[in-house]
Amino acid sequence: MKHYKQLTLSQRYQIQSLLQVGIAQTRIADVLGVHKSTISRELKRNLPTRGQTAGKYIGENAQRKTDYRHCNKPKLIRLTSQFKIRIANLMMVERWSPELIARRLTKEGEPCVSHETIYKWIWTTKHSHHRKHASYKNLHKYLKHTGRRQKRGNLKDNRGAITQRISIEQRPNVVEQRNRIGDIEVDLMMGSNHKSALSVMTDRATLVTMLEKLEGKHAEHIYQKMKIRLSNFNSPWIKTITFDNGKEFAYHYKIAEEFNVKTYFTRPYTSQDKGTVENRIGVIRRFFPKKTDLRKISTKRIKEVERLLNYRPIRKFNYNNPIEVLKNKCCTYGLNTANHLNFFLVEFFRAILMKAR
Numbered sequence: 001m002k003h004y005k006q007l008t009l010s011q012r013y014q015i016q017s018l019l020q021v022g023i024a025q026t027r028i029a030d031v032l033g034v035h036k037s038t039i040s041r042e043l044k045r046n047l048p049t050r051g052q053t054a055g056k057y058i059g060e061n062a063q064r065k066t067d068y069r070h071c072n073k074p075k076l077i078r079l080t081s082q083f084k085i086r087i088a089n090l091m092m093v094e095r096w097s098p099e100l101i102a103r104r105l106t107k108e109g110e111p112c113v114s115h116e117t118i119y120k121w122i123w124t125t126k127h128s129h130h131r132k133h134a135s136y137k138n139l140h141k142y143l144k145h146t147g148r149r150q151k152r153g154n155l156k157d158n159r160g161a162i163t164q165r166i167s168i169e170q171r172p173n174v175v176e177q178r179n180r181i182g183d184i185e186v187d188l189m190m191g192s193n194h195k196s197a198l199s200v201m202t203d204r205a206t207l208v209t210m211l212e213k214l215e216g217k218h219a220e221h222i223y224q225k226m227k228i229r230l231s232n233f234n235s236p237w238i239k240t241i242t243f244d245n246g247k248e249f250a251y252h253y254k255i256a257e258e259f260n261v262k263t264y265f266t267r268p269y270t271s272q273d274k275g276t277v278e279n280r281i282g283v284i285r286r287f288f289p290k291k292t293d294l295r296k297i298s299t300k301r302i303k304e305v306e307r308l309l310n311y312r313p314i315r316k317f318n319y320n321n322p323i324e325v326l327k328n329k330c331c332t333y334g335l336n337t338a339n340h341l342n343f344f345l346v347e348f349f350r351a352i353l354m355k356a357r
Contacts, residue, residue: 006066007034007042009169010272012059013176015042019057045069060173078113079121084136087118091142098122098143162265164253168242168273171264175240178205181329182239185277186226188217188248189284191294198294198302199225200284202277206329207314208322209280211306213299223251230259240264242274283309 007015011032018028025043029036046062048054053061090096096104098118105112125133126140175183183204188197199212199222212225230238238261243249245265252263266273287305288294313319320328 005034007032007038008272009059009063010176012042012062013173014059015039015062016057016059060169063169078111079117083113084121087121088136088139091139095142162245162247162250162252164256165245165265166263168264168266171240171242171262175204175242180239181205181326182237183242184238184240185242185274186249187244187274187277187281188214188222188246189281189288191288192291196294198284198288200277200281201226201229202280203322203326204276206322206326207276207280207317208326209277209306209309211284211302211309213294213297213302217246217248219248219250222248223254226255227258230255242266244271244274280309283312 011034014032015028018031023031025039026036029039032039042062043057046065047057048061087098087101090101091098097115099115102112102115102118122136122140122143125136126138128137174180181203184201185204186199186201189200190197197214197217199210199214201210201212202208210229212229214225215221238259240262241252241255242264243252243266245268249265252265255261256263271278284305287308288297310322313321314325317325
């Protein structure tokens with residue numbers, strides 16, 4: 001039995017491309033691995049009927065309409081006024097914690113909300129000046145720990161939020177097409193006990209990959225490593241850089257300013273948003289398996305693996321390697337070989353092209 005899942009933005013881009021070349025809905029469903037009724041419903045709900053785009057399915061617009069519907073659909077409100085009074089009484093009189101309230105009432109079969117929702121409501125009332133929250137403004141004083149509570153598994157969040165963050169959903173459609181050089185994905189490959197790491201940067205179109213050994217995961221250190229490596233990259237070549245949501249990439253805006261590029265961030269817990277670099281990390285694991293202490297790996301060996309990775313044949317490229325794909329793309333676009341390839345290959349990928357001595 002197949003379980004229904006919401007279509008992702010990348011799947012909607014696939015639908016758009018397949019419709020443009022005249023592929024039938026049933027065939028599209030087979031390609032995406034979904035039921036044909038899913039495609040039918042998607043087109044019925046998100047195919048525009050008016051305006052300049054009437055009759056044309058556009059993945060980005062379809063995603064926007066879907067998100068809007070989800071935000072505005074009627075929702076069941078369980079945290080009612082009566083339930084708030086019950087929570088307050090249990091906390092002030094019985095001295096129950098939000099977790100105890102949520103678990104016990106659920107066990108007794110009483111409709112309840114999660115303890116996270118209760119915590120969120122408590123802190124909202126504390127900082128609110130609305131009179132409807134006045135009766136519960138001091139409820140936080142009945143918590144075991146009166147300081148602001150963090151969600152479990154988010155204990156290191158005191159490093160602050162990533163500023164100037166732009167979601168991958170705003171990234172230009174041309175990046176999805178993988179035709180141009182210079183759209184880079186970045187991630188860290190962790191070593192044993194998360195005490196060592198490699199910085200991995202991969203070009204989406206060619207799969208040319210750059211590795212850098214890290215001495216730490218601090219944002220400043222990673223920024224400096226990227227700056228040094230990308231400084232060999234002629235600025236017009238770099239178009240976009242996509243990061244995940246790790247705080248180690250908090251200085252992304254410095255990279256953006258330094259190289260005049262756009263930076264984007266994946267959706268939380270969505271590794272497929274940076275599937276290109278994830279795939280390359282999977283190949284790197286062949287050389288450095290999990291639990292490898294990368295601190296013990298020499299820079300010489302890392303550069304050697306980088307070179308091997310970029311000369312490794314790839315099936316999707318008809319068994320050409322990333323460097324050959326890069327050369328072919330430069331020639332296809334009519335770039336001046338003497339100027340561009342010499343700079344791009346010799347300077348930027350100097351560490352790749354030189355054999356480890």
